[in-house]
Amino acid sequence: MKPLLSLIFIITPILLLLITLYLRINVKDNYLFWLFFTIFSSLFYFIPAINYGSSGFDFIQLDSSAAGYIHDVESVIKVYLFQTLFYFMFLIGYKMLRSNKVKNTDNNVLISHVNSIVLISSVLSLLGTIGAIYFSGMSIQQLISSSRFDYWETKSTIPHLFSSYLQTTLVVSAFLFPFVKKKSLKFITLISLFALFYVEMMIFGSRSTFLAVGAAFAFGTINYMKSTNKKIKFGRVIFVGLSLLHLMVVWQYVRYNSSSFLSLSDWLFAIFNFKEAYSISLFSGDLNYFFGASVAAFNAVPSTHDFLYGSTYFRLFLFFLPSSIVLFKPEETQRIFASIINPQQYSIGATFPPSFIGDSYINFGFFGIVIGLLLGLLLKTWQIILNNPLSINKITVGSAGFLFLFLFIRGTFNGLYNMIFIWIFLIGFIFVLRVLNKKTSSKNSAILNKTPI
Numbered sequence: 001m002k003p004l005l006s007l008i009f010i011i012t013p014i015l016l017l018l019i020t021l022y023l024r025i026n027v028k029d030n031y032l033f034w035l036f037f038t039i040f041s042s043l044f045y046f047i048p049a050i051n052y053g054s055s056g057f058d059f060i061q062l063d064s065s066a067a068g069y070i071h072d073v074e075s076v077i078k079v080y081l082f083q084t085l086f087y088f089m090f091l092i093g094y095k096m097l098r099s100n101k102v103k104n105t106d107n108n109v110l111i112s113h114v115n116s117i118v119l120i121s122s123v124l125s126l127l128g129t130i131g132a133i134y135f136s137g138m139s140i141q142q143l144i145s146s147s148r149f150d151y152w153e154t155k156s157t158i159p160h161l162f163s164s165y166l167q168t169t170l171v172v173s174a175f176l177f178p179f180v181k182k183k184s185l186k187f188i189t190l191i192s193l194f195a196l197f198y199v200e201m202m203i204f205g206s207r208s209t210f211l212a213v214g215a216a217f218a219f220g221t222i223n224y225m226k227s228t229n230k231k232i233k234f235g236r237v238i239f240v241g242l243s244l245l246h247l248m249v250v251w252q253y254v255r256y257n258s259s260s261f262l263s264l265s266d267w268l269f270a271i272f273n274f275k276e277a278y279s280i281s282l283f284s285g286d287l288n289y290f291f292g293a294s295v296a297a298f299n300a301v302p303s304t305h306d307f308l309y310g311s312t313y314f315r316l317f318l319f320f321l322p323s324s325i326v327l328f329k330p331e332e333t334q335r336i337f338a339s340i341i342n343p344q345q346y347s348i349g350a351t352f353p354p355s356f357i358g359d360s361y362i363n364f365g366f367f368g369i370v371i372g373l374l375l376g377l378l379l380k381t382w383q384i385i386l387n388n389p390l391s392i393n394k395i396t397v398g399s400a401g402f403l404f405l406f407l408f409i410r411g412t413f414n415g416l417y418n419m420i421f422i423w424i425f426l427i428g429f430i431f432v433l434r435v436l437n438k439k440t441s442s443k444n445s446a447i448l449n450k451t452p453i
């Protein structure tokens with residue numbers, strides 16, 4: 001069986017692709033689907049085949065974990081069966097919904113205030129970036145010279161968390177950026193983007209928010225071209241996507257070596273050091289983590305830890321209540337998984353997301369493939385929203401949908417909280433605009449009524 005596993009992991013995604021093509025799911029109107037398929041097939045089939053195919057999957061490496069090397073081919077086979085069935089359930093869920101045109105009463109209001117939304121979102125993000133530094137409890141120099149998570153001991157938790165949410169409002173500006181014509185607004189947005197890049201990526205070493213901004217821009221570009229009846233230039237979108245992928249991969253290598261950089265040339269060399277960066281990511285880093293975490297989850301549950309029976313999904317209904325008040329609020333799966341594979345790291349607050357495959361299994365066992373059905377329904381709903389006229393929901397999905405999807409695939413629902421924040425922000429902002437418009441209209445009407453004929 002072992003020699004065949006590598007071949008099976010290569011052939012399966014090709015067969016899944018052929019089945020999907022037979023169902024005529026085109027790219028133009030289903031780009032969320034194809035984004036998911038590309039990520040899923042790469043992380044859970046092709047990369048494992050590259051990493052472990054030559055050894056017949058005799059061992060799986062989970063980096064930075066007490067699990068170390070996992071010698072359990074049986075768990076590998078279980079993961080393969082689970083993720084393949086998961087995809088079929090996802091496909092069924094996606095095809096269950098029909099694409100419908102939705103009448104949108106907010107469209108005119110939103111289009112006329114795109115500039116205002118972009119301006120406020122960019123300014124709030126910039127304030128959030130400044131707040132992230134201020135509430136870290138360290139100066140910029142101290143942050144640069146310290147290790148990545150030292151500020152966890154000095155930060156003001158609530159203000160720092162709120163600052164991070166404010167930073168994410170830049171995804172709104174990125175999604176609407178193609179619709180903006182004023183150069184001054186574009187300049188303000190770019191300033192906020194450069195500030196985010198410097199603080200989040202170069203100082204804190206975090207990539208998620210910046211990647212979300214890039215993805216929102218790509219989604220916005222597609223939607224702008226569709227709304228103006230222009231031919232979608234998927235070459236540009238693919239270029240942006242590949243650039244973001246490269247940045248995600250290479251930045252792990254950059255942040256681990258940045259303390260030794262002495263000049264700009266050192267940074268540039270690291271960013272374009274494809275061989276070393278991709279070798280690390282493929283065999284012991286981020287690209288390897290997703291499948292490795294899934295195998296570790298199947299290996300540990302239920303042999304060393306019982307199933308969670310959906311407790312971390314129940315937690316989603318209590319997300320707005322702090323654990324200090326609601327004592328029965330379950331821990332996140334990524335915290336529970338950390339306690340299973342590395343108790344020492346768990347004790348100091350570390351998290352280990354088990355991937356969405358591992359999370360579904362830990363919560364529900366093999367019944368967890370039903371989550372694939374729900375994910376398919378969710379992505380199809382989002383795609384319908386994105387294919388319809390501009391609305392609050394469309395801006396929310398286009399702006400924050402990628403961050404949710406990326407973090408969900410990793411095995412955490414943290415992206416959901418960002419999405420809810422963006423949605424509430426847009427609802428509140430549009431409400432204020434409507435009130436101001438109504439007052440302005442009433443005032444103008446009063447002036448016209450008083451004017452003698």
